[in-house]
Amino acid sequence: MFGLLALLEALAKPLAAQDFPLQQAQGRPGQGRGTDLAPAVSTPSGQAPSTSAGQPQAPALPPATVCGQQATPLAQPPAGSGPVVLYIAPCFDAQGNASVIEPQTYLYYIQLKFSTPSRNEWVPWTSESLNVVHDDFNRLWNTKFLDNLWIEDADYKFPNGTIGKIVTYHMEERQRVKIVDYVGSKKIEVTKIDEKLKEADAQIRLDTFIDPGLVRKVEGIVRDMLRDKGFQYADVKHEIVEVPGGPKLVHLTFHMDEGPKVRIRKVEFIGNKAMSDATLKRKMKDNRERPGLQDAFHLPGWFMSVIGDRGTYQEPKFEDDAQKIIEFYRDNGYIRANVGVPELKVITDSEDQKTRWIELRIPITEGPRYKVGTFDVAGNTVVKSDYLLPLFRTKPGEYYAEKKIRKGLEKAREVYGAGGYYEFTGYPDLKPRDEPSQNAPEAPAALKAPEPIDGKPESAGPPLVDVTMRMQEGQQFFVNRITFVGNTTTRDNVIRREMRLVEEGVFNTEALKYSIKRLNQLGYFKPLEGGKDVNVEKAAEPNKVDVRLKLEEQNRNQLTFGAGVSEFEGFFGQLSFQTANFLGRGESLTLSLQAGSRAQNYSLAFTEPFLFDRNITGGFNLFRTDIRYIGQFTQKSIGTVLTVGYPLGRGFTRMFTNYSYQRVRVTEINENYTDPLVLARNPFLRDSLLIGQNGERVISKVAPSIVYNTVDQPIFPTTGKRYTASIDLAGLGGNTNYYRPLIEGVWYLKHASRLTLGLRAQTEYIHA
Secondary structure (H helix, E strand, O other), rough: OOOOOOOOOOOOOOOOHHHHHHHEEOOOOOOOOOOOOEEEEOOOOOOOOOOOOOOOOOOOOOOOEEEOOOEEOOOOOOOOOOOOOEEEEOHHHHHHOOOOOOOHHHHHHHHOOOEEHHHOOOOOOOOOHHHHHHHHHHHHOOOEEEEEEEEEEEEEEEOOEEEEEEEEEEEOOOOOOEEEEEEOOOOOOOHHHHHHHHHHOOOOOOOEEOOHHHHHHHHHHHHHHHHHOOOOOOOEEEEEEEOOOOOOOOEEEEEEEEOOOEEEEEEEEEOOOOOOOOHHHHOOOOOOOOOOOOOHHHHHHHHHHHOOOEEEOOHHHHHHHHHHHHHHHHOOOOOOOOEOOOOOEEOOOOOOOOOEEEEEEEEOOOOOOEEEEEEEEOOOOOOOHHHHHHHHOOOOOEEEEOHHHHHHHHHHHHHHHHHOOOOOOOEEEEEEEOOOOOOOOOOOOOHHHOOOOHOOHHHHHEEEEEEEEEOOOOOEEEEEEEEEOOOOOOOHHHHHHOOOOOOOEEEOOOOOOOOHHHHHHOOOOOOOOHHOOOOOEEEEOOOOOEEEOOOOEEOEEEEEEEEEEEOOEEEEEEEEEEEEOOOOOOEEEEEEEEOOOEEEEEEEEEEEOOOHHHHOEEEEEEEEEEEEOOOOOEEEEEEEEEEEEEOOOOOOEEEEEEEEEEEEEEOOOOOHOOOHHHHHHOOOHHOOOOOOOOOEEEEEEEEEEEOOOOOOOOOOOOEEEEEEEEEEEEEEOOOOOOOEEEEEEEEEEEEEEEEEEEEEEEEEOEEO
16 A cells, blocks of 8 residues: 545546446536535446447446446447556545545546546557556655555456456545634744744745645744743643535644643853853843842842843843853863853652752863964965954963954954955964864874873973964955936935945945944834845856845824914914925925014025035035013014034034024114113023114124934934034124034934934033
């Protein structure tokens, strides 16, 4: 018995119904119903089918059994003929003679021809027929539709002695998934399971065949998800139940048994001498202990563990914790350090059996602490060794620190990336001197060093390790094309002018990073992420790459309107429009109108960041304000501000120069404010109301400033800093003279994905 599934149903050429013993029962298309098999000829026993009037009736032939049903041939081959293929029949007897797959699909894979008695056409049964049947078997089995398939041939003996072969394809189809669900756990949402299965390309889709290998893979993924939640003893099993609606349709259920949640009461390291347990515990991120409340010394740690999920044992993440410990050891010269398989020692179970407290025992192999013997680079042809060596800050005689190696490789990657070698990689090749060389011949006995006294080696200081940085430079690449997608509003030239990469130029990875930062600082788009939104692919031409930026526009337009009434301003209405990307050109425009019975405020501001298509900022601001203070005075001011800015160098520093002119008039002053006694008691009142200055003040000033800005985003900053130094110089015309220096610093420190600390410091001084 070989396996199961496949047969055929309707035939491509027209035949008499009696030539094919089984036919498909009529059913509505599209219902997915199976192939109901029934005899094609129904005649009284012992009688032949009727013939045309006036023709003699042929004697009836004995019936043949095909798929458990009776079928009578219409004619017999000539006497003395060799065996012929009488019938071929697909059979689904193991599943109620109903198929899930359309029978025409199976017919496509069956190539064996059969006879047509009504036309007196006979297909001989030869050794070649056996080969065709064998190929039919392979074709049907390779469709992966079948759980079982076997082919048998039976002999039918005609009255004249000729043998007719009845070839039956016995098939049993695989089960098809109708419903999939996950039951037994409230800790994992089904949506999270679907996302995880999608990431692992292990989704079980509806109306597909059951795949045992895929089912086992899903069980393992769900089990790991439960273990990530701390259910170390979790188990996942599947159940398959047939459902009505058709043959081989099943309901697949994954039963999740969480078991007790495993929590860590204590973490103990075994074998560590140079590093304390407390030091190593701080290097672990996921598998950390949760001390008991009765231990007052650990009360702060217990309180912090209650807030989060600290103390849960997560086996899949232990490798990450172990790697952090190994990196810490290697940063301190222990290049042979290793972390073994942890041991879970059960301490106790909670009364409800839902929590199991354990002691996590982690074996540590430290090995000796190594100093650097020699340090060199190899494999570099583009950059000289004299330039690369200082990047690693590693000197012979000091303890080996892999942290310096990693930082040095990052700097070397920046150096090579700036030259277009973006496939550059490197790694340290360590050769401890206390490790015998396999290629070195053994010294003769007379030249061997004498045995140490008492069997103990003489102390010669820490062992040495020779470090060679193996550089794999790769090829130099150039930029073929730079394309942008997703910028539905912003024009391409606005984006391209911020790029420091140029087509046909060297593919400078540092310039690409700089360009991404510049685009993020604009605030026109959602923040670009290097691996997600920036795609670098090799072009068809050799040594060239295509760079594609996937952008997503942010709405930087704001329209505000309203009306109201207040005791101070009376009745008023306001309308304002503000945009930082006017018509997709990258220009800033602000228009504000506010009018009321006591106050009017109008302003118009416009900024062009690339004036005359050059990296020069130009802008202006026109404003007018009229405020009437009932029973006190009326103040009117009008003015303008002109701005010019240009970059200093090729970094994030810019120089700005502002010139502002403002005219302020104070009228309708209450007589009480002009009383000499009142003015004498308040020395600032005269200057504030411009008494003695003809009621007018003119301020004409120049304000140069230097700004260094590396803040990543203007709206929701997470990292970077901004330094500003400026001075206001008033007195170039007008009747007001003063100077005011100002220094400001702003810092953004990212602590977590959604937590950023912002700091600001400012100092200024004014002298009139």
